[in-house]
Amino acid sequence: MSTEYLRISDLHAFYGESHILHGMDLVVNRGECVSLLGRNGAGRTTTLRAILGLTGRRSGSIMVNGRETIAMSTHRIAQLGVGYCPEERGIYASLSCEENLLMPPQVGSGGMHLDELYRMFPNLYERRHSQGTRLSGGEQQMLAMARILRSGARLLLLDEISEGLAPVIVQTLGQIIRALKEQGYTIVLVEQNFRFAAPLADRMYIVEHGQIAEEIAQGEIETKKELLQKYLGV
Amino acid sequence: MSRKALAYAALLAFGLAAPLFIYPVLVMKILCFALFACAFNLLLGYTGLLSFGHAAFFGTAAYVAGHALKEWGLPTELGLLAGTAAAGLLGWAVGSLAIRRTGIYFAMVTLALAQMVYFIFLQASFTGGEDGLQGVPRGTLLGFVDLSDDLNLYYFVLAIFVFAFWLIYRTIHSPFGQILKAIRENEPRAISLGYDVAKYKLLAFVLSATLAGLAGATKMLVFKFATLTDAHWHLSGEVVLMTILGGMGTVFGPVVGSSVIVTLQNELADKVGSLVTVIMGCIFVICVLAFRRGIVGEVAALYQRVVGKRARG
Amino acid sequence: MTEIFGVPIQALMGQLMLGLVSGSFYAMLSLGLAVIFGMLNIINFAHGALYMMGAFLAWMGLEYFALGYWQALLLAPLAVGLFGIVIERSMLQWLYKLDHLYGLLLTFGLALVIEGLFTNGYGVSGQPYSIPEELSGAFNLGFMFLPKYRAWVIVASLAVCFCTWFVIEKTRLGAYLRAATENPKLTQAFGINVPLMVMLTYGFGAALAGFAGVLAAPAIQVSPLMGSNLIIVVFAVVVIGGMGSILGSILTGLGLGVIEGLTKVFYPEASATVVFVIMAIVLMIRPAGLFGKER
């Protein structure tokens, strides 16, 4: 069994006429948490969407768990065990909070139990009968996250999950990610919040103009400070 | 700039000379429907509201103007005005209701209200029911130009058309038009900037209804009658077709679209008989699937591409 | 004898029954519209034409293939559903990314084509379709003489409506449907085959219209234009109900049928317009419709 869980090579993606990704190359190993950093509009979200085939045209190669997915349709890719937590959260208004949680079909074994999730996010338990979009911004964020943990997906694509959350919750979220890593989940974390991502990520990629500009391993953060300064302004 | 002026001048010249080589009644009919479609386009193309009930205004104006000329014996100009004003009033009533909803619902509400108007015309006594209001006198213009002469009438109709066309053009390129554009682009934002969006939409609706009414009254004058087909939902559908075929949101699109449709209907009547609805339907489908920009829109895009290429190459 | 506003109560009961019958048709049609609208975001103007097709297929089945009413009740909706699927695959699927209005326009064109073709082939005066043997005759309800066939229409349509409601609101498939309705791309990203669902939904909506058509065939003349006027009334029903819920469209349909029925007794002149008048009033008071969600 190879340790490589996701391999993207020379990925190009388009929205209509506009060419957004210009040859992305990246690798995520099984059980790893990799973070994509970059400026607004660098193409990080697009990368995640391209993995699932949610962009317009795309070319190159995306291997998920050893299978080429570039020509697959979105639902087939998801069924390989990919869970996606979108930037805009994507909570369903026509479903209640709990229905939202239960909606994603099983795509793998070993998903979390509803009780477990409610323990993790007590806010959701409290509002479980409420209409999905009536939740506050932060509650929706929690819901979006919890939702994919139930489906048994082993590769999690998380887009800006710390956004709009109270600092306390962000801390809890950090603990959750750590726990997930321990359970062997493979995680791609797109983050704006460097402070949040840095301690969690095994490796970081810096995305610039739809390409990988730099790769930084966990141990190199201190040594590559000025690089980070240059690309991210931190 | 001046090239544009030149183009308008050429078109006007064509309009003036047209009856010499084309059957004038046909041209008048085209002008009326072109005006109707332009009025409709003001709403669809520039406000983003799809009304599926515009025939109600067209028909109302035709009936009221016809009644005013025939039964009350009003002078021609006043008769037309009466019809147009009635359409405007109806537009205000229908508009106030319909703008409470947007998108497809708006379309359905206008369609349903227009159907109601249709039933009223069907039952009311002054409309002559199925037979229609027939034999309306054309009268004289300003008391001395005899409009029963087709050529005199033609220039009168042309004048009405040019005036209305100018008004629509003016509206699109006015401060009001700017706000309409903004509303179409992002309605919540327009509200948050303090614009009472409903009022703007309503004014646009009333303007469009009034001008549609002017078209209806004029058409009545040309043909000397008003019938239920003027208010039937098929006509509402046709004016949508004309606008889309020509190119919605373009100044000339509706004119081109209506010329094509009216001419087609005229020609097809003899040749394909009952398949005429099928053909109209097919044009509809093809337009929506393949030529969403409409004839004028596509030509303009082509022109852009050619000019762009030349500039680049 | 008791009377209400000069109308004997027995006659009134009869009219209520009849209102329920026409309400059944409104309910089935507006339900189909709502289902399709939900999933495809398209107001299906061709719904009336599909309804007409259902009736015509039943008639053609009898005429050319000696298929009886019961077979037709099964086969015609299937055929209409398949036809719907073809339309969805060949045309509608290209419109999803565009403004919803294009869907309305396309289906309007389709309605013209379908009705035109049938008119061309069969004329407009209509074809007779007789009531099946088992359902002819009538029940004597005491207050009225209720033809068995009308009773059957009510039963059949309520059953169909209830099943649809149950599937959409209470089952897992329904949850997928609602999710896909709202955010198709994301739903697909969770591993659900949304394009397939969209296709089947349109097929189902079309089949529902076809089913209504077959039910209508013995009750009224099968004619190419039978759907085109009905559909406008159904649009008004939809506006009144608001496409908020499945249950909403069913209840509104039935309710308006009854109201229209009563109008026919008290003020028949207004019976063609009463639905539109109600629509205007509802718009003034609740712009989103009775069951619609304010947004």
Add this chain to the structure above:
Amino acid sequence: QAKPAALKLSDGMVKIGVLTDMSGVYSDLGGQGSVTAAQMAIEDYKAQYKPNFKIEMVYADHQNKADVGSNKAREWFDTQGVDMITDVLNSGVALAVAKVTQEKKRIMINTGAASTRLTNEDCTPNTVHYVYDTYALANGPGKAVTKAGGDTWFFLTADYAFGASLEKDTSDAVKASGGKVLGSVKHPLNASDFSSFLLQAQASKAKVVGLANAGGDTVNSIKAANEFGLTKNQRLVGLLTTIVDIHALGLPTTQGMMFTEGYYWNLNDDTRAWSRRFFAKQKKMPSMLQAGTYSAVTTYLKAVAAAGTDESAAVMKKLKELPINDFFAKNGKIREDGRMVHDMYLVEVKKPAESKEPWDYYNIKAVIPGNEAYQPMSLSRCPLVKK
């Protein structure tokens, strides 16, 4: 018939335009069938009289739109030299075309429209109304059925001008014959469901239920009447019912209905002979409109030949002089107001068992002589009629 040496023709030929509904609600009544009938008439005329002038025919679909119709007529007169227009069913279109015809000084022989306005308020010197009108349709059954014992009536009336005038004309006839009208209910045009109105008719306990509507409305009301068992105790009378409707509904549903027809194919050998020829071409038996169109075209051609010109005033004069006697009309005469007066038939629909062959639908209950069937000249509101 004497043949003048040469005819004075406006443009070297006689041109006939058939303006009809080829796609809409009335296309089965007129439509392609009318075109075929006109064609047959011209061919027969040529074969029989060997005329020394050219005859041509054009046709068009007016789509039931007055503007399309009148525009077409105008264009035909202005650019094609059409001399006579026929069929023109749909009263709205007919009235509009009548105006154009008068303006352009040509002739319209209307075989399709029902409105009596064509020979009353809106009569013109250029209009002939040939086959039927609402007065004749209403009057016949109103009198005959009442006299036969059906003396209490209830009406199902389409709620617009046409329905109202049918109801009024019939009520007058019923009352004049000593009957009583118990009430009426107005239904909207194109109402698909008539059950509610029928229930009201049933509740009225009238012996006769008159259907003051047309086309699809009539058909649907008959159907519902059958379903609700109304026909068990009450008699249905159609006020504008034609063989097309009966054919569409079938005998089991329509048996026992009574109404007035202007023509029936199975009347006598003449009608059978012509109708079978028509059937061979059209696969349908002719409606009264289609048969009337044949007769009208023939009559017109004879009048042109007799007048020696296609100039409308002269032809019109001849039209009003010549008596019409052919398979379609017996004792036909075109009156001063343009009304062609001929015998009408009160028919009753056969029971399925009585019908011996396809299209064998009617028992003729009475022949209503032309001068009784149509509105008398004394009541005419036509300004052309000197009183």
Add this chain to the structure above:
Amino acid sequence: MIDDYILETDNLVKEFKGFVAVGGVSLKVRRGSIHALIGPNGAGKTTCFNLLTKFLVPTRGTIRYQGIDITRDQPAQIARRGIVRSFQISAVFPHLTVQENVRIALQRKLGNSFHFWRSDRTLARLDGRAHELLAEVGLEAYAQMVAVELPYGRKRALEIATTLALEPELMLLDEPTQGMGHEDVDRVMQLIKKVAAKRTILMVEHNMKVVAGISDTITVLARGSVLAEGPYAEISAHPKVIEAYMGTEHVD
């Protein structure tokens, strides 16, 4: 003195079918200050905002602006009074140019917005002011660009310029820096500070850096009611706030 507070709410309550989202909030916003509203998720901040801008109708309570009761006003009316809000999603007119975007906002005061018979050239005199505003937010170079083509951070800037065109007395910003990169956050922070010079700002924000950096007063909401109020130093040391909101990680 009453004039000290530009906006006051008194015991504002919003219930959703029995669920109390905002339960008796009395808020006082001092004229000329930057006032931040923070609190845990679901505390009712956005709901509060929606009440203030009339996108929701309060169940109970009153809102006073400049001493006038505005509890029953319509949204558009609120805007005309000088209260303008920004949206969490970017709110520009995508296919108008940057300059036209600002001009739409300026046009209202001209009072000719219903004049459909006038030429739009009458709007040219607004261009000068539009450029000033664009310069203020650093967009003058982009004036002729179509708004949809602007990068995210610039769109936010354009939105603020448009808002400024209304010369609002009170600006309501809902998470103005959400989803922004560090550079953009800094730029917007500076921008807010700059425009706050002449007006009052009330904002909801989760980014403690921004809150700490520019706000004068902070109100902490929790479960629909006010937990604490005061300057950043005071708030960040408040034990209850730390427990309910900030957690152990501190921004220095």
